[in-house]
Amino acid sequence: MTDLPVAARPSIQSATHNVETVLWVKHWTDRLFSFAITRPPSFRFRSGEFVMIGLPGETEGSKPILRAYSVASPHFADELEFFSIKVEDGPLTSRLQKIVAGDQILMARKPTGTLVLDALKPGRRLFLIGTGTGLAPWLSVARDPDAYDRFERVIVVHSVREVKDLAYRELFERDLYDDEFMGEEAKAKLTYYPTVTREAPPPGVHAGRITDLIQSGALFRDLGLAGDRFDPAEDRIMLCGSMAMIKDVAALLEGQGLVEGSNHEPGDFVLERAFVG
Numbered sequence: 633m634t635d636l637p638v639a640a641r642p643s644i645q646s647a648t649h650n651v652e653t654v655l656w657v658k659h660w661t662d663r664l665f666s667f668a669i670t671r672p673p674s675f676r677f678r679s680g681e682f683v684m685i686g687l688p689g690e691t692e693g694s695k696p697i698l699r700a701y702s703v704a705s706p707h708f709a710d711e712l713e714f715f716s717i718k719v720e721d722g723p724l725t726s727r728l729q730k731i732v733a734g735d736q737i738l739m740a741r742k743p744t745g746t747l748v749l750d751a752l753k754p755g756r757r758l759f760l761i762g763t764g765t766g767l768a769p770w771l772s773v774a775r776d777p778d779a780y781d782r783f784e785r786v787i788v789v790h791s792v793r794e795v796k797d798l799a800y801r802e803l804f805e806r807d808l809y810d811d812e813f814m815g816e817e818a819k820a821k822l823t824y825y826p827t828v829t830r831e832a833p834p835p836g837v838h839a840g841r842i843t844d845l846i847q848s849g850a851l852f853r854d855l856g857l858a859g860d861r862f863d864p865a866e867d868r869i870m871l872c873g874s875m876a877m878i879k880d881v882a883a884l885l886e887g888q889g890l891v892e893g894s895n896h897e898p899g900d901f902v903l904e905r906a907f908v909g
């Protein structure tokens with residue numbers, strides 16, 4: 633008897649989905665990880681869109697288990713990156729967190745979503761506000777030069793419980809500014825605004841829920857902006873993350889005179905709930 637080498641793991645078959653190969657996996661914490669898969673030539677998407685990905689059912693003949701994941705790569709990338717939580721008893725993530733390079737996963741043939749620049753009216757400042765893995769679509773939008781062509785400032789707000797949950801901090805604090813193609817644009821226009829809610833922040837990190845930072849005006853003061861509220865004429869906002877945060881921030885935005893947009897009718901802000909479970 634010999635053990636099967638990794639390369640001989642059984643391959644997945646699907647008549648309905650693309651079958652893609654895992655290229656790399658990075659574990660950030662015991663609750664967060666990222667991975668990338670091959671991009672089929674036929675798969676087109678706009679930066680900020682999501683797609684259903686998953687694994688076959690565990691028993692023969694059972695349905696595949698798929699969840700919506702924002703693509704974290706920009707639309708021109710060769711590989712498709714994703715940012716995920718790990719839920720111990722989650723039907724998908726309990727298994728997905730064990731994937732390694734060379735494994736295969738399922739992906740729907742078409743993406744969709746409202747967290748796209750086309751769903752926003754023109755403006756001067758773009759706020760990309762996310763909690764937890766709700767950062768994923770901003771990894772796509774903030775790495776797309778189109779965001780910097782359309783806006784004078786791009787502000788990525790990432791709210792997490794603890795500093796260790798600030799995945800991709802180095803990308804936003806260093807790598808994007810050093811990037812060969814985007815570095816100059818990023819230096820001129822991109823601001824990263826991390827905030828933690830359950831421990832004292834170290835230098836460079838803010839403290840408090842995004843709702844409180846908006847209501848108190850601290851967000852605007854910290855960013856050096858005039859005024860202490862959003863300006864419907866100039867500010868455009870995208871929201872992604874926990875359901876409660878989205879509901880509460882959307883209500884604040886509406887209270888400040890901003891109107892929700894969609895692919896059909898661009899507006900001042902758009903929202904999408906992050907994948908959970």
Ligand code: A2P
Pocket residue numbers: 763764791792793828829830841842843874876877878880
């Ligand atoms: P808090 O720690 O005060 O709950 P989670 O890990 O639970 O998904 O939370 C991610 C981040 O979202 C945390 O910083 C959390 O703050 C914040 N958050 C959760 N619900 C809300 C809400 N209704 N309004 C603003 N921030 C929220």
